Amino acid sequence: MYIHIGEDLNIRAKDIIAILDQESVSSSELFLEFLNRHQNKVINLSKKIFKSVIITSDYVYLSPIASGTLKKRSIQRNMQEFL
Template identity: 80%
Template sequence: MYIHIGEDLNIRAKDIISILDKESVNHSNLIEEFLQRHQAKLVNLSKSPFKSVIITYDKVYLSPIASGTLKKRSAQRNIQG
């Protein structure tokens, strides 16, 4: 199962470790430090301010799609397939 996370990118759902919303990122020093340490793995898919952060085994994505929307897409795919 794949989930569309922004731009033309789909990633495998089983590769996702965590999806964080923008508010969590903006209010957590720990997450901020994590993003700084993984700068080399960071992929910005958002042309405007990002709405969510998707952490996978290989990369960290800044997505223009809200975490709630990504959750719904994940749930829909589980029901269908």
């Protein structure tokens, strides 16, 4: 199952470690440190401010799509697999 995360990019759902909302990460010093350590793996898909962060084992994506929307997409796809 693949999930569209913005800018014509789809990633495999099983590769996602975490989806975080922008509000949670923008005020977190730990997350800023995480981003600094993984600068070479950050891919910004948002032309403006990002709405969510998707962490995989290979990359950290800054997505223009809200975390709630990404969650709904993953649930909808899971439901389609069972039908």
